[in-house]
Every structure is written in structure tokens, then in C-alpha cells.
Amino acid sequence: MTTTAPAPATEAAPTRRVTLAVAAAGISSFALLYAPQPVLPQLAERFHLDPGGASLAVSVATGSLAISVLPIATLSEVIGRRRVILASVLSSVLLGLALPFAPDFTTLLVLRALQGIAIAGFAGVAAAYLAERLGKAGVAAAVGAMIAGNTVGGMLGRLSSGFAADWLGWPGALGLTAGLALVCALLTVFSLPKSEAPPAGRRAKVLSGFRAALSSRVLLAQYAVALLAMGSFVALYNAAGFRLTGEPLDLSPAIASLVFLAYAMGTFTSGYAGRLVARFGRLRTQAGALVLTVLGASLTIVDSLICVAAGFVVLTGGFFAAHAVANGWAAAEAPPGARGQAGGLYTLAYYLGSSVGGTVGATVYGHAGWAWLIALAAAWLLLALLVSVLAAKASRH
Numbered sequence: 528m529t530t531t532a533p534a535p536a537t538e539a540a541p542t543r544r545v546t547l548a549v550a551a552a553g554i555s556s557f558a559l560l561y562a563p564q565p566v567l568p569q570l571a572e573r574f575h576l577d578p579g580g581a582s583l584a585v586s587v588a589t590g591s592l593a594i595s596v597l598p599i600a601t602l603s604e605v606i607g608r609r610r611v612i613l614a615s616v617l618s619s620v621l622l623g624l625a626l627p628f629a630p631d632f633t634t635l636l637v638l639r640a641l642q643g644i645a646i647a648g649f650a651g652v653a654a655a656y657l658a659e660r661l662g663k664a665g666v667a668a669a670v671g672a673m674i675a676g677n678t679v680g681g682m683l684g685r686l687s688s689g690f691a692a693d694w695l696g697w698p699g700a701l702g703l704t705a706g707l708a709l710v711c712a713l714l715t716v717f718s719l720p721k722s723e724a725p726p727a728g729r730r731a732k733v734l735s736g737f738r739a740a741l742s743s744r745v746l747l748a749q750y751a752v753a754l755l756a757m758g759s760f761v762a763l764y765n766a767a768g769f770r771l772t773g774e775p776l777d778l779s780p781a782i783a784s785l786v787f788l789a790y791a792m793g794t795f796t797s798g799y800a801g802r803l804v805a806r807f808g809r810l811r812t813q814a815g816a817l818v819l820t821v822l823g824a825s826l827t828i829v830d831s832l833i834c835v836a837a838g839f840v841v842l843t844g845g846f847f848a849a850h851a852v853a854n855g856w857a858a859a860e861a862p863p864g865a866r867g868q869a870g871g872l873y874t875l876a877y878y879l880g881s882s883v884g885g886t887v888g889a890t891v892y893g894h895a896g897w898a899w900l901i902a903l904a905a906a907w908l909l910l911a912l913l914v915s916v917l918a919a920k921a922s923r924h
Contacts, residue, residue: 626638
């Protein structure tokens with residue numbers, strides 16, 4: 528049975544329409560994924576939890592996303608990318624609308640776990656969908672727009688729930704974010720063009736692609752960077768609300784949520800990292816970004832609002848630059864038949880780091896304080912740097 532070649536983007540799927548649809552899906556998905564982060568102190572108070580327990584509202588979702596992303600990406604090879612993306616955005620919004628009505632923390636965690644599984648459909652499939660629809664000529668700009676949408680979504684979800692928490696409480700804050708996500712999800716539903724049926728031969732190559740994606744030291748090192756750097760990053764942001772609303776800074780939740788504006792720096796540095804790679808190489812750029820993240824995190828130890836704010840801007844810029852380099856390095860290093868699998872494994876490591884690192888970091892903060900959390904995050908970041916350096920050197924011999 529022969530398959531029909533994808534229609535040119537100018538005929539069946541104009542680049543602008545595809546880009547808009549996927550960017551809207553990214554905003555919806557990542558606004559929902561991280562919306563509970565600014566209201567963790569309110570969840571802790573409502574359900575009588577310590578910071579580590581409250582952080583499960585974030586970690587359960589990112590953990591279920593990490594576990595689900597590879598099976599769902601494989602499923603998309605059989606039933607098609609578009610179906611998976613549409614099911615992802617709609618189901619994640621419906622679950623988001625149900626969150627404010629959770630009668631207890633256990634129910635909230637179950638809903639968040641299901642929401643993470645739903646969001647995995649977009650996170651694990653969107654890049655492959657873009658490659659199939661647009662080809663090499665249009666995919667680079669579209670992927671850039673998708674990443675920007677993801678970043679904007681993460682920032683929008685945090686800011687909307689953080690600002691609304693003072694007036695609406697945590698249920699109203701999460702409901703407001705879900706409403707905003709619904710608008711973006713509907714935009715995706717009505718504008719996302721159909722994708723072609725996957726070639727029959729591709730399904731048989733899935734397992735061989737996984738073997739290839741696990742055979743390179745450089746690839747394994749980039750998965751480790753994703754795991755450790757994301758774990759550090761989410762650990763710091765999970766505890767940020769407690770740090771900013773507690774003594775001695777004592778900010779309101781709405782003002783404390785402004786810390787998430789630091790994500791704007793991440794949007795800039797993730798794009799600029801490509802220029803630095805062209806000039807200095809991947810390893811030097813990644814090393815500089817990881818060290819910058821450590822320096823920014825260290826600056827937040829000072830009990831000064833200016834230092835804490837500046838520290839979050841610096842560490843956010845450093846993290847997103849390191850993530851951009853690692854993600855691009857993994858894509859470039861992956862064999863042609865294993866790029867999808869390498870991307871899936873990188874995504875798995877990234878969100879597994881978010882889940883485990885976020886909970887461990889919040890627990891350390893709750894029991895030992897901010898300085899010990901910074902020490903833990905710095906150790907993870909420096910370990911990521913060491914692993915990447917060793918793998919890069921080994922690959923040259």
C-alpha cells in the first residue's frame with residue numbers, strides 16, 4: 528500500500544496557520560502544567576501540608592507527563608499526530624476546569640496526574656507533527672514559535688494564578704487559568720490542519736531507533752543535563768513562593784508571582800544560545816550557561832528583594848540557554864532514524880527531573896532552609912556540567 532506524500536505547506540497547511548495552532552496549544556498546555564506553582568503556599572495552608580507535600584501538585588503532573596510521553600509518542604505513529612494533539616489540549620483543559628472542585632488533596636493529585644498524561648500528548652508529538660507538515664524549509668521557524676508558546680504559556684499560567692490567588696483563592700486562580708487555556712485550545716482545534724498517515728515502515732523502526740538513541744555517550748550526557756538542570760530549576764521555583772511570601776521578604780502572593788516574569792529572560796537566552804554555539808561551540812556555551820545558573824541561584828541567598836529578583840533573572844536565563852544547547856545537541860547527535868526517539872528520551876528526562884527534583888528540592892527547603900536548597904541545586908548543576916564535559920571528551924577519542 529502506498530502512502531500519499533505530504534502536501535506542500537503552501538497548499539494544504541500554510542506555515543502561519545500551523546504555527547499559530549501549535550503555539551496556541553503550547554500556551555494552553557504549559558499554562559495548565561505550571562499553574563499550581565504560585566499557589567503552593569495556599570495549598571499548603573488549606574490542606575495542612577509542608578512545602579514538600581504541597582509541591583506534589585506540580586511534581587505529580589510533570590512525573591506522569593515524563594512516564595507517558597514515550598508511549599503516547601509511539602501511539603501517534605499508529606493513529607496520527609493531529610488526533611493526539613487535539614485529544615491532549617481538550618482533555619487537559621477539561622481536567623483543569625475540574626481542579627477547583629477537588630474536595631481534598633488526594634483528589635487534586637489524581638486530577639493533576641491525569642492532566643500530566645494528557646499534556647504529554649502535545650509535548651511528545653508537536654515537533655514531529657511540525658516536521659511532517661512543513662518539512663525542512665518551514666519547520667525551524669515553527670519550532671521556535673512552539674518553544675516561545677511553551678515559555679509564554681508557562682509564564683502566563685503562573686502569573687494568572689498568582690495574581691488571582693489574593694482575590695479568588697487557589698480554586699478561582701486555577702479556574703481562571705483553565706479558562707484562558709480553553710480559549711487557546713479552541714483556537715488549536717479550529718486551525719490545526721490534518722496530518723498525513725504515518726508510513727507503514729516507520730512503525731517497525733521504533734525499537735531500533737530507541738536502541739540507537741541510547742548508544743551514544745553524548746546523547747546520554749544531554750539526557751543527564753536535562754534531568755539535573757530541570758530538577759534544579761523547578762526545585763528553586765517550587766520553593767520561590769515560600770521564600771518570597773515568608774520572612775524576611777513577606778510579599779503578598781500577587782507580588783511574589785512577579786518572579787515568573789524572569790521567564791522573559793529565558794525566552795531571550797534560549798534563542799541567543801544558538802549564536803553562542805556557532806561562535807564558541809556547544810560544550811563551552813553549555814558550560815557557561817550552567818555556571819551562570821549556579822551564580823544566579825547563589826545570588827538569591829542574600830535576604831534582599833533586589834538580590835533575589837536579580838538572581839532569579841540570571842538563573843532563569845542561564846537555565847534556558849543550557850536547555851536550548853542540550854536539546855539542540857541531542858537532536859544533532861541523534862542518528863537519522865532515531866531523532867524522534869532521542870527527542871522523546873530527552874523530554875522524559877526533562878520532566879522526570881522536574882518531578883523528582885521539584886519535590887526533593889521543596890522538601891529540603893522545608894526542613895533545612897533556602898541556603899541548603901541552593902547548595903543542592905548547585906551540586907546538581909555542576910554534576911550536569913561534569914557529565915557533559917566527560918562525555919564530549921570521550922566522544923573525541
